[in-house]
Amino acid sequence: MTAHHPRPLSPAARAGRAIALSLAVLMVAVQFAILGGVAWGVQNPRVVADQWTVARYTPPAEISALADRAGLSDRGRFYFYASRPEIVPTVEFDDVCTFREPGIGVLGCYTLADGRIFLFPISSPELEGLQVVVAAHEMLHAVWDRMEREEQEALAGPLEEAFAALGPDHELVERIALYEEMDPSSRIPELYAILGTEVADLPAVLVEHYSGWFNDRDRVTGLYAEANAVFRDLDRRLEALQDDLTELSAVIDADRAEFIRESDELAADIADFNERADTPGAFDSEEQFAAERADIIARQEALEASRDALNAAVDRYNALVADLEALNAEAAELNRAINISVTPQEAEPDG
Numbered sequence: 001m002t003a004h005h006p007r008p009l010s011p012a013a014r015a016g017r018a019i020a021l022s023l024a025v026l027m028v029a030v031q032f033a034i035l036g037g038v039a040w041g042v043q044n045p046r047v048v049a050d051q052w053t054v055a056r057y058t059p060p061a062e063i064s065a066l067a068d069r070a071g072l073s074d075r076g077r078f079y080f081y082a083s084r085p086e087i088v089p090t091v092e093f094d095d096v097c098t099f100r101e102p103g104i105g106v107l108g109c110y111t112l113a114d115g116r117i118f119l120f121p122i123s124s125p126e127l128e129g130l131q132v133v134v135a136a137h138e139m140l141h142a143v144w145d146r147m148e149r150e151e152q153e154a155l156a157g158p159l160e161e162a163f164a165a166l167g168p169d170h171e172l173v174e175r176i177a178l179y180e181e182m183d184p185s186s187r188i189p190e191l192y193a194i195l196g197t198e199v200a201d202l203p204a205v206l207v208e209h210y211s212g213w214f215n216d217r218d219r220v221t222g223l224y225a226e227a228n229a230v231f232r233d234l235d236r237r238l239e240a241l242q243d244d245l246t247e248l249s250a251v252i253d254a255d256r257a258e259f260i261r262e263s264d265e266l267a268a269d270i271a272d273f274n275e276r277a278d279t280p281g282a283f284d285s286e287e288q289f290a291a292e293r294a295d296i297i298a299r300q301e302a303l304e305a306s307r308d309a310l311n312a313a314v315d316r317y318n319a320l321v322a323d324l325e326a327l328n329a330e331a332a333e334l335n336r337a338i339n340i341s342v343t344p345q346e347a348e349p350d351g
Contacts, residue, residue, distance in 0.1 A: 046146065050082040057081050066119075069129075069223070070136040071216035079146070079213070080139040083110065085117040087131075093120050093339065105340035108134040110141035117142065124337035126230050129223035133197050136220045140193040143213060152188070158205045159191040166199070198224045234331055241324045248320065252313050259306050266299050 059067070063085050067077045088096055096118045097109035107120045107130060117138040122131045144152065166172055172194065179190045195202060196210050200221040210217050273296055276282035283289040 050078070050146075053084065054078055054081045057084055059085075062087060066132050066135040069132045069219065070139075071214050071219035072136065072139065073211075073213055073215045076136075076139055076143075076213035079142045080117070080135065083115055083117040083138070083142045085119060085135060085138070087119045087121050090121055090339075093118070105335070105338040107131070107338060108138050110138045110145070112145060115142065115145065120339045122337055124334060127227050127334065127337055130227045130338065133220055133224045133227070136197045136214075137193045140196050140213065141189065144189050144192050155192065155206075155209065156188050158203055159188060159195060162195055162199065162202050162206055163191050165203075172198075197221065200225075230334070234327065234334070238324070238327050238331070241320060241327065245317065245320050245324065248313065248317050252310065252317060255306070255310050255313065259303070259310055262299075262303055262306070266296070266303060269299075270296060 059081055063081075066085070067080055070076075072080060093106075096111070096116075097106050097120070107122065108118060110117050117135070119131060119134055119138070122128055163172065163176070175194070176187060176190060179186045195206065196213070196217070197220050200218065202210070207217075214220065273292060277289070283292075
């Protein structure tokens with residue numbers, strides 16, 4: 001009689017379970033705008049120049065569609081067009097919105113030097129609404145750029161209050177901190193553009209203010225919510241898979257250790273049984289011999305069942321790893337669609 005051991009766990013099953021791309025997904029919209037290295041400041045009124053620009057500007061169909069979908073008012077549309085918005089091809093985008101860092105997606109920028117809006121060509125159908133949000137976001141930067149200092153200062157308090165009301169765990173806390181890290185003067189301008197396009201529930205004073213630039217601000221905040229839900233859903237699925245893999249790995253490790261222990265015990269008992277079977281008089285009777293032999297066979301059958309169960313658990317683990325790889329591929333595709341450069345983390349070996 002011989003003892004059995006489980007087949008080794010495959011390298012794929014034990015390669016690790018790190019969610020390689022979830023952090024990048026979570027960072028979506030961390031940076032819709034980089035402010036071109038020029039400190040925020042009050043610019044001289046340029047109403048005449050804006051009127052001249054808008055009068056000569058014929059928006060391409062895709063640009064006017066963005067204004068329509070964002071629910072811009074005539075004033076909002078005016079400042080959007082005054083910034084001569086342009087959807088820049090992917091290969092050229094980094095030349096005009098010059099900022100690259102793993103995990104951060106730059107989808108647009110408003111350049112203070114020449115008052116232009118540049119937009120990244122978002123390629124994913126699931127996320128195309130983000131381009132509308134970014135366009136409205138940059139329009140608000142153009143508005144802020146033209147405000148008198150007194151109006152900016154009057155808005156700072158309500159903006160800070162609205163931001164604080166979101167709570168310390170809101171995703172914007174990390175985003176605003178990142179903006180400040182890159183440019184300490186960007187906090188209030190970014191709050192102005194982000195709250196106006198992403199947060200539906202705002203204090204009355206801000207709702208009234210933003211109504212000057214939007215006929216229906218719910219359109220743009222709704223589009224942001226839809227795009228954000230894509231990432232939240234993906235993150236939930238990644239996290240659930242991670243939890244399942246962690247739990248199943250612990251079960252496999254425990255069951256494998258128990259199987260090896262029982263297998264070693266059975267092997268020793270089989271050796272002892274075989275030795276006594278070869279020794280005359282080692283058993284008191286045929287009945288004792290038959291009973292011990294039946295017990296060993298039953299234990300061996302139970303061990304075979306344990307091995308099958310363990311290998312089935314390994315198969316389930318491998319299937320979950322395949323699911324995780326598929327989700328990571330989906331995350332990678334979404335990251336590429338929103339201009340995120342990802343450096344996947346190395347998965348640590350498990351056990």
